[in-house]
Amino acid sequence: MISDYFKLALKNLRKRRLRSWLTIIGIIISIATIFVLISLSLGLEKAVQEQFRLLGTDKIFIQPKGQAGGPGTASSVSLTKKDVDVIEKIQGIKKVTFWTAGNAKIEHNKKIKFVPIIGIDLDTSDLFTETGAYEAQEGRLLKKGDFKNIMIGSRYKNDFLGRPIKIGDTIFINAAPFKVKGILKPIGNPTDDSLIYMPLEDFRPLFDIPERVDTIIAQIESGKDINEISSSIEKKLINSRSLDKDNTDFIILTPEELLESFGSVLIIITAFLAGIAGISLLVGATGIANTMYTSVLERTKEIGVMKAIGAKNSNILIIFLIESGLIGLLGSVVGILLGMLIGKSIEYYAVEYLDTTLLQFSFPSYLIIGCLLFGFLIGTISGSLPSYRASKLKPVDALRYE
Amino acid sequence: MSEQIIKLKDVCKIYQMGETEVKALYNVSIDIEKGDFVAIMGPSGSGKSTGLNLVGSLDLPTLGNIYLDSQDISHLTESELAQIRGQKIGFIFQQFNLIPNLTAKENVMLPLLFQGIDKEERESRAEELLNLVELQDRMEHYPNQLSGGQQQRVAIARALANNPEVILADEPTGNLDTKTGEKVLEFLNKLNEKGTTIIMVTHDQDLAKEHAKTIYSLKDGSLEGVYKRTGKSWKKL
Numbered sequence A: 001m002i003s004d005y006f007k008l009a010l011k012n013l014r015k016r017r018l019r020s021w022l023t024i025i026g027i028i029i030s031i032a033t034i035f036v037l038i039s040l041s042l043g044l045e046k047a048v049q050e051q052f053r054l055l056g057t058d059k060i061f062i063q064p065k066g067q068a069g070g071p072g073t074a075s076s077v078s079l080t081k082k083d084v085d086v087i088e089k090i091q092g093i094k095k096v097t098f099w100t101a102g103n104a105k106i107e108h109n110k111k112i113k114f115v116p117i118i119g120i121d122l123d124t125s126d127l128f129t130e131t132g133a134y135e136a137q138e139g140r141l142l143k144k145g146d147f148k149n150i151m152i153g154s155r156y157k158n159d160f161l162g163r164p165i166k167i168g169d170t171i172f173i174n175a176a177p178f179k180v181k182g183i184l185k186p187i188g189n190p191t192d193d194s195l196i197y198m199p200l201e202d203f204r205p206l207f208d209i210p211e212r213v214d215t216i217i218a219q220i221e222s223g224k225d226i227n228e229i230s231s232s233i234e235k236k237l238i239n240s241r242s243l244d245k246d247n248t249d250f251i252i253l254t255p256e257e258l259l260e261s262f263g264s265v266l267i268i269i270t271a272f273l274a275g276i277a278g279i280s281l282l283v284g285a286t287g288i289a290n291t292m293y294t295s296v297l298e299r300t301k302e303i304g305v306m307k308a309i310g311a312k313n314s315n316i317l318i319i320f321l322i323e324s325g326l327i328g329l330l331g332s333v334v335g336i337l338l339g340m341l342i343g344k345s346i347e348y349y350a351v352e353y354l355d356t357t358l359l360q361f362s363f364p365s366y367l368i369i370g371c372l373l374f375g376f377l378i379g380t381i382s383g384s385l386p387s388y389r390a391s392k393l394k395p396v397d398a399l400r401y402e
Numbered sequence B: 001m002s003e004q005i006i007k008l009k010d011v012c013k014i015y016q017m018g019e020t021e022v023k024a025l026y027n028v029s030i031d032i033e034k035g036d037f038v039a040i041m042g043p044s045g046s047g048k049s050t051g052l053n054l055v056g057s058l059d060l061p062t063l064g065n066i067y068l069d070s071q072d073i074s075h076l077t078e079s080e081l082a083q084i085r086g087q088k089i090g091f092i093f094q095q096f097n098l099i100p101n102l103t104a105k106e107n108v109m110l111p112l113l114f115q116g117i118d119k120e121e122r123e124s125r126a127e128e129l130l131n132l133v134e135l136q137d138r139m140e141h142y143p144n145q146l147s148g149g150q151q152q153r154v155a156i157a158r159a160l161a162n163n164p165e166v167i168l169a170d171e172p173t174g175n176l177d178t179k180t181g182e183k184v185l186e187f188l189n190k191l192n193e194k195g196t197t198i199i200m201v202t203h204d205q206d207l208a209k210e211h212a213k214t215i216y217s218l219k220d221g222s223l224e225g226v227y228k229r230t231g232k233s234w235k236k237l
């Protein structure tokens, strides 16, 4: 029986095709916006989680406080090899590696650029490699014994530095020649993909940074509690650096903490964007209400006729509610399709032109079904007042209406 | 003496228009027998439509009582009235009033839908009725693809959908030429012969005299005269 009412409503919508579509467009836009935003934030969450999965849950990061400008920027405090030695001796620590960064002028074939250079400790570089999930696309990764050799990000393979760089090419870094031993697989964002890595032994004299360590990565033994070890690192460092317990100059990060802080930022962004989408939805809903009011007015006589042939108030209410619900539903069907199209296009554009795989969209079925239901609900809610008014029309008055 | 189907007792319908009262109907009492063919006549504004709408439970009287099948319908709720309209009464209007975006068949099926009858039965009943009004080859036509006379016949079929006891027709031939109007009246006559009570508002005295059995004449909201047919001659009561 209810399907007959749906058919009736569809016929009515088709009758006023242009106006129906104009109303539907309002819903399409808002549902598409909401759909894109949610699928983007779901995709980002997935991407972030994937990054952390690669990172592993057994690593602790120690950095000096106040590295506001990111690693490599001059900060008043710094960690040194001494701190690394302290951490290495702590019970439950399996391995420790560290790196230092600096900006350098690089030159190849008269083309000059300024990029960040990372100096890595080759004795423990396997932990560094594991942490960043680095893989060589061409050549090989740096290994112990390399001297005046570098590995470079994937962007150098393109024309980032004039012409494409090949394995064996020489790049001048702060005027010193370095041989390219490896080109890395793309990481997904342009900054990471244009980094250059060199042995710390070469890095220190070249940049005249004899002591400083920017990030220490400590891997714990399997089965140990990461939080326990992280607090014993804190204690030991406070001791060895003779600091006040409440005024430390370093921070310790565990993957979980990183994940949490990412997650909350994501939620804030999503909520903000969803708020904007909500406003557009409000506009769309007003459009439905407006269309339904007009429709009730136009069809006053028809409502009178239907009542004369036995329609109860509830029948009329259902007819109009379904009609407005269908506007919402159709709007969300098209909106979802449009949203998928936009999402996929952004994804494609991001990979193709921005070199990043971080912008990813996720379309789980619960999101699609949720959007469909939501659209239908918005339609019926915004149509409820006009529908109620239609159902309450007095039959004689409605019949007299011209 | 045959069975009474409709009874109006001291019925008033008064509209308050600001300061003034419009007495659309005033103290009207009428008894209509089952199987009668009633014509209601009178000048414009005399209250014909008002009376018909009251009988059709589209409206409630200001004062007085209306009985349909001995049931007082003057104080019913809207949903009870809807029930009565759907089951006992069939309406035919001057402007046909078909639903424009439904086909002839769908229009006839609509009153059955409101009674919760399932689709198969609705379809076969609609086809049967359109057959009856000789529109079996116009079932899938939309109202704007039908002539006025055809539309009115669809409207008759629709009015008959739920097997009503009473057919109410407000100037059913008002928008039709004489010949087409005759055809519509023929159908009403046929129905009447099968026992359906018919109440028709009309301006056309010849039409009324030819087809009706009883004529009520209204003037300024009051009953002015009742005429009964015996054979070919009419007698004022």
Ligand SMILES: Nc1ncnc2c1ncn2[C@@H]1O[C@H](COP(=O)(O)OP(=O)(O)OP(=O)(O)O)[C@@H](O)[C@H]1O
Pocket: B015, B017, B022, B023, B024, B042, B043, B044, B045, B046, B047, B048, B049, B050, B051
């Ligand atoms: N809703 C209303 N509000 C105020 N006055 C009304 C209303 N409906 C009807 N009337 C008045 O009641 C009187 C009777 O109206 P009604 O429609 O019954 O006349 P009628 O006999 O059917 O006329 P016609 O032959 O022109 O159709 C008229 O004077 C009309 O103005």
Ligand SMILES: [Mg+2]
Pocket: B048, B049, B050, B170
């Ligand atoms: Mg009238």
